[in-house]
Amino acid sequence: MIEDEEEISAxxxxxxxxxxxxxxxxxVEQVAMTVPPTDDPTLPVVTFRMWTLGAAACVLLSFLNQFxxxxxxxxxxxxxxxxxxxxxxxxxxxxxxxxxxxFEGRRWEFCLNPxxxxxKEHVLITIFAxxxxxxxxxxxxxxxxxxxxxxxxxxxxxxxxxxTTQILGxxxxxxxxxxLVEPAAMWWPQNLVQVSLFRALHEKEVRAKGGVxxxxxxxxxxxxxxTYYVFPGYxxxxxxxxxxxxxxxxxxxxxxxxxxGLHGLGVGAIGLDWSSISSYLGSPLASPWxxxxxxxxxxxxxxxxxxxxxxxxxxxxxxxxxxxxxDLFTSNGQKYNISAIIDSNFHIDLDAYDREGRLxxxxxxxxxxxxxxxxxxxxxxxxxxFHGRDLWMLSKSAFxxxxxxxxxxxMQNYNQVPEWWFLCILMxxxxxxxxxxxxxxDQLQLPWWGVLLACALAFVFTLPVGVIxxxxxxxxxxxxxxxxxxxxLYPGYPVANMCFKVYGYISMKQALIFLQDLKLGHYxxxxxxxxxMAQVVGTLISSLVHLxxxxxLMDTVPNICDRSVLPSGSPWTCPGDHVFYDxxxxxxxxxxxxxxxxxxxxxxxxxxxxxxAVAPVLVWVAHKAFPNQQWIRLITVxxxxxxxxxxxxxxxxxxNSWIIIGFxxxxxxxxxxxxxxxxxxxxxxxxxxxxxxxxxxxxxLCLDMAHISLDWWGxxxxxCPLATCPTAKGIVVKGCPIF
Numbered sequence: 001m002i003e004d005e006e007e008i009s010a011x012x013x014x015x016x017x018x019x020x021x022x023x024x025x026x027x028v029e030q031v032a033m034t035v036p037p038t039d040d041p042t043l044p045v046v047t048f049r050m051w052t053l054g055a056a057a058c059v060l061l062s063f064l065n066q067f068x069x070x071x072x073x074x075x076x077x078x079x080x081x082x083x084x085x086x087x088x089x090x091x092x093x094x095x096x097x098x099x100x101x102x103f104e105g106r107r108w109e110f111c112l113n114p115x116x117x118x119x120k121e122h123v124l125i126t127i128f129a130x131x132x133x134x135x136x137x138x139x140x141x142x143x144x145x146x147x148x149x150x151x152x153x154x155x156x157x158x159x160x161x162x163x164t165t166q167i168l169g170x171x172x173x174x175x176x177x178x179x180l181v182e183p184a185a186m187w188w189p190q191n192l193v194q195v196s197l198f199r200a201l202h203e204k205e206v207r208a209k210g211g212v213x214x215x216x217x218x219x220x221x222x223x224x225x226x227t228y229y230v231f232p233g234y235x236x237x238x239x240x241x242x243x244x245x246x247x248x249x250x251x252x253x254x255x256x257x258x259x260x261g262l263h264g265l266g267v268g269a270i271g272l273d274w275s276s277i278s279s280y281l282g283s284p285l286a287s288p289w290x291x292x293x294x295x296x297x298x299x300x301x302x303x304x305x306x307x308x309x310x311x312x313x314x315x316x317x318x319x320x321x322x323x324x325x326x327d328l329f330t331s332n333g334q335k336y337n338i339s340a341i342i343d344s345n346f347h348i349d350l351d352a353y354d355r356e357g358r359l360x361x362x363x364x365x366x367x368x369x370x371x372x373x374x375x376x377x378x379x380x381x382x383x384x385x386f387h388g389r390d391l392w393m394l395s396k397s398a399f400x401x402x403x404x405x406x407x408x409x410x411m412q413n414y415n416q417v418p419e420w421w422f423l424c425i426l427m428x429x430x431x432x433x434x435x436x437x438x439x440x441x442d443q444l445q446l447p448w449w450g451v452l453l454a455c456a457l458a459f460v461f462t463l464p465v466g467v468i469x470x471x472x473x474x475x476x477x478x479x480x481x482x483x484x485x486x487x488x489l490y491p492g493y494p495v496a497n498m499c500f501k502v503y504g505y506i507s508m509k510q511a512l513i514f515l516q517d518l519k520l521g522h523y524x525x526x527x528x529x530x531x532x533m534a535q536v537v538g539t540l541i542s543s544l545v546h547l548x549x550x551x552x553l554m555d556t557v558p559n560i561c562d563r564s565v566l567p568s569g570s571p572w573t574c575p576g577d578h579v580f581y582d583x584x585x586x587x588x589x590x591x592x593x594x595x596x597x598x599x600x601x602x603x604x605x606x607x608x609x610x611x612x613a614v615a616p617v618l619v620w621v622a623h624k625a626f627p628n629q630q631w632i633r634l635i636t637v638x639x640x641x642x643x644x645x646x647x648x649x650x651x652x653x654x655x656n657s658w659i660i661i662g663f664x665x666x667x668x669x670x671x672x673x674x675x676x677x678x679x680x681x682x683x684x685x686x687x688x689x690x691x692x693x694x695x696x697x698x699x700x701l702c703l704d705m706a707h708i709s710l711d712w713w714g715x716x717x718x719x720c721p722l723a724t725c726p727t728a729k730g731i732v733v734k735g736c737p738i739f
Contacts (some may be wrong), residue, residue: 016393026405029185030288031523033678035195037406043121043415044114045529046282049093053193053479054128056320057082058328061132062545064697069135070143070553070560071571076279077693078508080686082129083122084222087201090117090125119202122350123524124534127517132545134513137506138165139550140496140580142703145443146554147561147574148198148581149494150339151346155551157532159441160436162543163635165502168429169510170536172332172462173518174422174457176511179463181518184405188519191285195523196682218683225274225691232273233692233699236714240273241653246720250323253722257323264324266652267302269718277636277657277694280650284658285685289666290368290634296659302371303652310363316602318363319728325362326579326648328586333731336360338585358601359590365582366642369596372480374612375641382638383464384517384618397499407522414527432628433503445496450486454504457482462508469512470519479505483587484676488597497581498586571704575649586678612641653718 026032057079064077138161145153172303179636180186200214212220232239245259245268261269271277277284284292310320322332328336336359345350394729430451437446471477482504521531561574582609586595596602616637623632647655669677703709725736732738 007392018319026184026187026407027183029189030189030192031184034192034199034570034682035407035523036199037410037681039413041525043123044119044121045120046366046533047114048097048110048572049090049117050124050128053086053089054125054534054538055378057125057129058132059542061129063132063549065135066139066549066698067544067553067638070557070572070574072575074279074576077133077697078689079126079129080131080194080197080689080695082133083126083197084127084201084303084686084690086122087117090122093117094718095516097132100289101289108303116591120524121197122202122527123521123522123738124530127526127531127534128541130513130517131535131542136162136166136543136546137509138162138502139546140504140577141495142278142547142550143554143561143574143577144498144581144584145495147324147577148513149331149342149346151495153443155547156435157440158442159543159547160432160553161499161502162547163540164429164433164436166510166539166543167425167536168433168458168507169512169514170504171422171426171429172458172508172511173514174417174419174426175459176463176466177514177518178514180466180470181187181422181522182408182411184408185603187472187520188516189291189514190282190286191520191523193283193286193682194520195687197522200683214683218678218687221684221687222691223320226687226695227691229274229692229695230273230699232271233696234703235710236712238716238718240271240276240653241269241718242272243309243653243718243720246271246562246718246723249524251718251722253518253725253727254447256720256725258722260324260718261653261656262624262651262718263322263720263723264652265307267304269656271653271657276654277661278689280646280654283685285664285665285681285688287662287666288664289670291636291639292659292666293634294639295655296635296662298371298640299655299659302367302395302644303655303739304365308526312401313563314559315358316363316366317728318479320726320731321362322361322649322724322726323362324364324648325574325655325724326582326584327362329360329362329679331357331360333726333728333733338589342589351710353590353594357597359586361586362603366602366605366649369480369515369602370608371641371644372610374615375638375645376481376618377609377612378467379461379464379638379642381613381644382619382636383467385616385620386633411528414525415529415530417524417532425536437499440705441463444493444499445493446499447490447496450490450496451503453489454482454484454500455507458511462511466512466515467566469516475509479583482590483583485519487587487592491591491593492589494584494588498584498599501583501587513622539706578650612637614640622664678700 025037026035026463042122061077061079061082068074068077092111094115094117099111099113099115101111120345139158141161142153144157145151196214197218198264200218210281241261243259243264243266244262246256249255249259257264258267259269260266261271281287281295287295307323310316311323312506318329319329321329328338330336337356340356341349341353343352431453434448437451438448441447466535467476482501483497485504486500490496490500518528518531554560558574560572561577563573563578566572586592591597592600594600596605618634619632619637623629626632643655665677669681709715723735726733726737
């Protein structure tokens with residue numbers, strides 16, 4: 001992959017100081033095994049190559065990820081794909097561009113080609129790509145208003161919302177850098193995948209006798225992933241969810257409910273497709289085993305204990321609806337006609353709602369809200385009990401020298417980003433948001449006090465949620481609590497509810513993305529001001545491209561997201577947007593009081609807040625009572641509860657496959673094949689992502705755009721059509737037997 005590998009890697013090796021003493025290295029074993037404890041401050045970082053390749057990668061990933069987001073199986077093309085693709089381009093530019101120095105001796109002196117393509121340029125290009133890899137959550141608002149509600153929303157108002165929500169997180173990131181980036185304990189596991197790949201692409205490695213280098217291993221795994229995805233991506237889509245129980249008992253509703261990996265409990269269902277494994281929970285190879293185990297326990301308890309118990313006991317009339325569904329129903333199991341309860345002012349018509357009747361959820365969908373409620377309070381209590389003292393000491397000591405590991409010490413050699421830069425961005429964005437919501441209130445509905453309250457929620461929760469994300473690779477969300485609060489304070493306005501959720505939840509989530517990238521730069525010793533610049537510019541580019549792509553698709557794809565009129569097998573079913581729209585109906589249009597409050601059918605679910613607060617206390621007490629039992633401390637209640645927060649749109653087959661691979665990597669390989677794990681685990685993750693992404697794009701360009709498809713047994717879904725049927729007596733649903 002890299003020509004003249006020894007010569008290219010020479011700048012990396014030439015200026016390295018000797019390794020630090022063991023006590024200065026990171027106390028996190030995975031970090032110590034993966035991240036080099038050295039730095040070469042002479043490497044050029046902000047170069048013409050970085051700007052050109054970084055901007056191109058950001059545009060391309062933004063377009064592709066938004067394009068595939070609306071499809072039935074969302075293909076998430078990570079920054080790792082760009083990380084790999086730019087390597088030959090970087091070396092080509094280093095060989096072809098002139099080395100002439102322009103404006104030599106002046107303030108604006110620059111050179112198009114400062115020498116060899118180096119790892120620090122590569123990291124900054126990847127930071128650009130990261131900006132385009134994540135879909136802006138605020139585009140859900142655009143989809144919901146234009147497609148589902150069929151109401152007016154102009155492009156410029158949509159752009160204002162997207163930009164302010166994306167950039168607002170910079171303020172929170174700046175405020176919490178000292179807590180979530182500099183401490184060694186905040187290690188952000190996902191970053192180790194990219195660090196490992198950077199080393200494989202840039203460092204010369206001596207091959208062990210009879211073995212392969214990381215670079216060679218990456219090439220082999222990449223080619224295998226690239227070639228294999230032809231089968232689940234085109235020739236044999238059934239590999240995405242192998243629900244073998246349904247094949248044996250093809251006419252049993254009960255077996256279909258149990259065995260379907262897409263619409264049921266997924267007993268025995270497995271996916272042999274990397275996209276179905278990593279699409280919602282991220283790469284299982286990057287998840288620490290204790291976090292994987294917590295997710296597995298929470299998932300098992302929810303899906304295989306609570307869900308079937310509630311269904312077959314008919315809790316909340318469960319048998320009237322499918323066992324696993326994100327749709328909204330009437331009391332007789334039919335789809336709810338949402339448009340019938342909206343008045344001309346885009347507000348709930350209470351008289352029409354009384355005529356249509358109460359709205360119902362599938363019991364599993366209702367249960368996911370219970371887990372979300374519990375996860376919120378569990379996150380706060382867990383962080384206070386297990387990390388409160390450390391955070392307090394950090395705030396007092398402000399990182400004295402003894403608190404620093406080698407990576408933080410090396411980063412002290414660079415000019416830091418002043419905190420007032422972040423605060424200025426924060427204040428400007430809050431002011432801009434207030435102006436947009438005030439002058440475009442007919443479209444956004446959110447009052448000024450709602451903006452300030454959303455920002456306050458994001459400020460309060462960024463630190464505790466960040467601690468969980470930085471140590472477990474899982475991020476508890478604020479989406480439900482933000483919906484809950486504004487739903488009570490300002491019911492009947494769905495767009496206001498969506499905007500409040502986006503400003504309260506996404507500004508926090510975006511802050512965590514920025515903080516994770518800052519930690520990547522911290523590991524790779526990138527000057528902080530260069531990181532700041534790349535993140536700001538990348539976010540602006542990404543916002544424009546994502547929104548432009550979404551707007552174009554909504555105008556050009558007939559009936560996009562409308563499952564009732566789309567042709568059979570159409571990929572444009574928008575699973576994520578359906579869940580977002582359903583939430584806006586539940587929390588915004590109808591309001592929590594009529595769903596989870598005194599006037600609602602699901603009020604008992606509010607007890608989950610108390611249960612979530614109590615659970616971490618029980619774990620903490622058990623840890624204090626049995627301090628020698630280290631496994632007790634590894635029980636992370638927020639991660640256990642967040643296990644099913646992605647369901648729906650994630651399905652049981654996604655979880656089954658993810659847990660199996662996570663066990664093989666995080667437990668078996670890490671415990672019994674440590675040398676292999678340290679050299680190849682994260683490289684394998686990057687290769688699988690990249691191979692799938694490149695083949696997925698190639699299949700679309702060559703076959704999907706030409707409308708070339710196969711129609712045979714292997715191209716059908718999981719073969720469990722009866723999984724979506726109700727089992728209550730007398731309920732009539734098209735295509736289902738009557739009990």
